[in-house]
Amino acid sequence: MQREETIGAKLWASLVWLMVGLFVLNLVGLVATVVVNSFGTRWFATWLPAGFTPRWYAMAWNEFQLPAILLVTMEVVGAVVLLSGLIGVPAAYAMARRDFPGKKAAMLLFLLPLLVPPITYGIPMATVLYQLHLAGTLSGVILANLVPTVPFVILIMIPFVEQIDPRIEAAARVFGASTLQLFTRVLVPLLTPGILAALLLVLVRTIAMFELTFLTAGPDSQTLVVALYYSVFAAGVRPGQSIDAMAVVYMIATMVWLLIALRFVNPTQIVTRAKK
Amino acid sequence: MSDRIGVRLRLARRGMDGLTLLVLPAVLFILALFVYPFLYGLFLSFHPMKGGTFANYIRFFSDPFLYETIGTTLWLAVPVTILNVVLSIPVAMRVRLLRRQKLLTTILVVPITLGTVLVAEGLLNYLGPRGWFNRVLMAAGIIDHPLMLLHNYWGVFLSLVITGFPFTFLLTLSYVTGIDPSLEQAGAMLGARARARFRHILLPLLTPGLTITLALSFVQAFSVFPSAVLLGAPAGPTRVISIAAYQAAYEQYDYSMASAIAMIMAAVQVLIVVALLVAKGIAYRGPASGGKG
Numbered sequence: 001m002q003r004e005e006t007i008g009a010k011l012w013a014s015l016v017w018l019m020v021g022l023f024v025l026n027l028v029g030l031v032a033t034v035v036v037n038s039f040g041t042r043w044f045a046t047w048l049p050a051g052f053t054p055r056w057y058a059m060a061w062n063e064f065q066l067p068a069i070l071l072v073t074m075e076v077v078g079a080v081v082l083l084s085g086l087i088g089v090p091a092a093y094a095m096a097r098r099d100f101p102g103k104k105a106a107m108l109l110f111l112l113p114l115l116v117p118p119i120t121y122g123i124p125m126a127t128v129l130y131q132l133h134l135a136g137t138l139s140g141v142i143l144a145n146l147v148p149t150v151p152f153v154i155l156i157m158i159p160f161v162e163q164i165d166p167r168i169e170a171a172a173r174v175f176g177a178s179t180l181q182l183f184t185r186v187l188v189p190l191l192t193p194g195i196l197a198a199l200l201l202v203l204v205r206t207i208a209m210f211e212l213t214f215l216t217a218g219p220d221s222q223t224l225v226v227a228l229y230y231s232v233f234a235a236g237v238r239p240g241q242s243i244d245a246m247a248v249v250y251m252i253a254t255m256v257w258l259l260i261a262l263r264f265v266n267p268t269q270i271v272t273r274a275k276k
Numbered sequence: 277m278s279d280r281i282g283v284r285l286r287l288a289r290r291g292m293d294g295l296t297l298l299v300l301p302a303v304l305f306i307l308a309l310f311v312y313p314f315l316y317g318l319f320l321s322f323h324p325m326k327g328g329t330f331a332n333y334i335r336f337f338s339d340p341f342l343y344e345t346i347g348t349t350l351w352l353a354v355p356v357t358i359l360n361v362v363l364s365i366p367v368a369m370r371v372r373l374l375r376r377q378k379l380l381t382t383i384l385v386v387p388i389t390l391g392t393v394l395v396a397e398g399l400l401n402y403l404g405p406r407g408w409f410n411r412v413l414m415a416a417g418i419i420d421h422p423l424m425l426l427h428n429y430w431g432v433f434l435s436l437v438i439t440g441f442p443f444t445f446l447l448t449l450s451y452v453t454g455i456d457p458s459l460e461q462a463g464a465m466l467g468a469r470a471r472a473r474f475r476h477i478l479l480p481l482l483t484p485g486l487t488i489t490l491a492l493s494f495v496q497a498f499s500v501f502p503s504a505v506l507l508g509a510p511a512g513p514t515r516v517i518s519i520a521a522y523q524a525a526y527e528q529y530d531y532s533m534a535s536a537i538a539m540i541m542a543a544v545q546v547l548i549v550v551a552l553l554v555a556k557g558i559a560y561r562g563p564a565s566g567g568k569g
Contacts, residue, residue: 009470016366023441024383029408030398030438031386037401045406091302093295100291106303113310115492117499119518120545123538124317125309127531147309150302179294208391210502229393232400232506240401247397251390258389267381267446 031251038244056245064231064238066246072138073207073223073253079142080149080206081199087146088153089195093187095154096161110151118148118211126215136218144212149202156201160194161187193264200261207254224250314542321536332536342537345517346544352429352504352516353497356436360444361490365482368448369474381449384442395438396506403431431507432514436497444493451485452478487556491549498545517541 038056040049060066095106113121125144126135134140164187172186188195210225217226228250231243287293324331336342371377387395403409405422413419425431455478463473501518508514521541525534 012366013370016370019363020367020370020380026402026409027383027387027438030395030402031390033401033408034394034398047408047411087301087305090298094297094299098291098293098296100296100299103291106299109303109306109311113306115495116542117495117545119499119501119521120538120542121310121314123521123525123534124320125313127320127525127535128309128313128316130531143309146305150305154302204389208389210391210393214502225391225393228397229502229506232393232397243397244401247394250394254389254391255386258385262382262385267378267385 034244034247034251037241038248040241056239056241057249059239059242060245060249064242064246065227066249069222069224069227070249070253072221075138076141076145076213076221076223077203077206080145081202083142084146084149084153084202085195085199088150088198089157089188089191090183091150092154092157093161093183096158097166110154113148113151114155118209119215121147122211122215125212129216135216136221138221140216141213141221141223144216145206145209147212148209149206152205153198153202156198157191157194160191164190197261197264200257200264204254204257204261207250207257224253317535318539320532321539324532324536325530332533333540335533336536336540341515342520345515345520346540348514349498349500349516349518350544352432352436352500352514353494356433356440356497357444357490357494360437360441360493361448361486363441364445364448364489365486367445368452369478371449372452377449381446384445386442387439388442388446392435392439392500392502393506395435396503399431399435399438399503399507400426403434426507427509429508429513432500432504435503435507436500439503440493440497443496444489447489447492448486451482451489454485455481483556483559487552491552494548494552495545498548499541517544 036049037043039052039054041051041053043049095103122144125147129135129140129144134143168186168190169182172182177185207223208225209223210229213223214226214229217223222230224246228243228246231238231246235243284293321332322329324335327334371380374380401407403425405424409425410419410422414422423430425434459481460473460477463477468476499518500516501522504510504514504516504519508516510519517537518541521534521537524530524537
């Protein structure tokens with residue numbers, strides 16, 4: 001597209017870029033504050049802390065149960081990734097390959113948990129989980145987190161399945177492959193990039209899923225982000241730097257997986273989840 | 277035997293065979309943990325701990341401490357959503373011309389992935405009276421006294437911009453890049469300037485996408501929770517509706533009332549989304565769709 005060369009157009013362009021720059025600057029500023037503070041000794045009315053020390057990390061590790069919280073987080077995330085893959089990928093395959101009555105309704109059913117905010121459906125869901133005595137346990141947290149991730153996997157996987165030539169499956173059928181063999185020998189190898197992308201995004205989303213975990217977790221089933229919320233909420237119980245040390249651990253845990261996931265998907269895909 | 281095969285064949289012709297059944301576990305799961313709880317919550321909200329069928333709803337709409345949460349939440353969510361969408365459009369228009377978009381989109385996806393809790397924790401330091409934000413403004417001589425941005429309306433507002441703008445922007449960008457560039461080139465060839473091209477070509481094509489962006493961004497902002505507690509004044513100016521629902525469930529153990537508040541929250545969201553869709557229908561009618569050419 002030809003760009004306009006008038007002064008007004010240039011001014012407008014500069015203004016837009018200035019705005020983007022300011023936004024990114026503030027974003028970097030807020031992340032950097034957390035990182036700097038987590039290493040600072042005393043930070044009071046100066047640009048930078050008086051000195052730097054790693055002891056807040058040791059404190060978060062030894063005194064604030066960071067290893068236990070990380071273990072719970074890994075258990076929850078691992079189970080959610082595995083189960084949403086096992087439920088979601090076959091469902092996506094059926095949705096992509098078959099036209100059955102009620103398919104539109106099924107699609108709407110899968111869209112809703114992604115469009116309705118977790119805090120809105122989380123409270124009735126937690127009520128039901130409490131009645132089943134599942135809330136407050138690890139399985140309750142896992143079940144709650146599966147509600148948005150199963151549809152998420154389905155919606156991401158449908159286009160990946162559609163890309164595969166159906167004649168490949170027909171050939172496998174001709175040679176006598178059962179549905180299970182079709183999946184393990186033909187489809188899963190062909191779908192690996194898509195499955196990897198979907199599951200990595202589920203991983204990132206589950207580490208960062210606050211509302212559903214918060215509403216269903218008990219004292220022994222808190223993930224990192226919920227533990228972080230409680231420490232910020234009860235500010236003063238523990239030093240701010242130690243909370244920030246935990247926040248840095250959380251950031252690293254999320255960012256590593258995000259960067260790996262971004263090798264397989266476009267960032268816009270993370271939010272684009274509703275088509276007209 | 278031949279009868280059974282006949283049924284099978286007929287089902288298969290309609291797309292029902294063994295493979296179709298693979299969708300069942302997912303459907304059953306969502307029915308059990310999303311649809312059923314919602315219906316159960318609706319049912320529970322009409323069975324209050326004391327009083328008649330509608331007691332919860334009557335209590336909500338007669339107690340200012342409860343019904344004012346709707347206004348408080350709207351007062352946060354509506355301005356934030358409009359600001360985010362209005363800022364997203366010009367930025368998306370510029371960014372679509374960039375060759376290397378991925379760096380910027382990657383930076384912007386970071387706050388979405390980190391989530392509201394971390395953003396709130398960061399802003400507590402960053403926006404504080406001795407934080408970098410105020411220090412820079414004071415060093416530049418723009419202000420004399422630190423701005424009070426925490427534990428009030430503005431703390432929550434700014435956190436909603438930090439997490440909401442990237443979401444709105446990436447959504448807008450995906451709609452903007454979905455428009456066939458040759459349409460705009462045709463306009464340019466016929467002598468339309470940038471402003472006219474935007475007004476008469478791009479905006480009509482974007483309207484359906486922007487309506488969805490507005491609706492999704494609003495719903496996200498309306499369900500603000502952790503930052504309203506951590507950065508706002510959860511007892512006063514930022515007592516949003518999700519805080520009221522949370523307190524009913526986890527502090528008063530009145531699940532019936534909590535369900536009623538959750539249903540009211542969902543109703544307000546649905547009302548606004550429907551209003552947006554209706555407004556779009558009135559404002560714009562036409563065969564426009566932004567499909568890639």
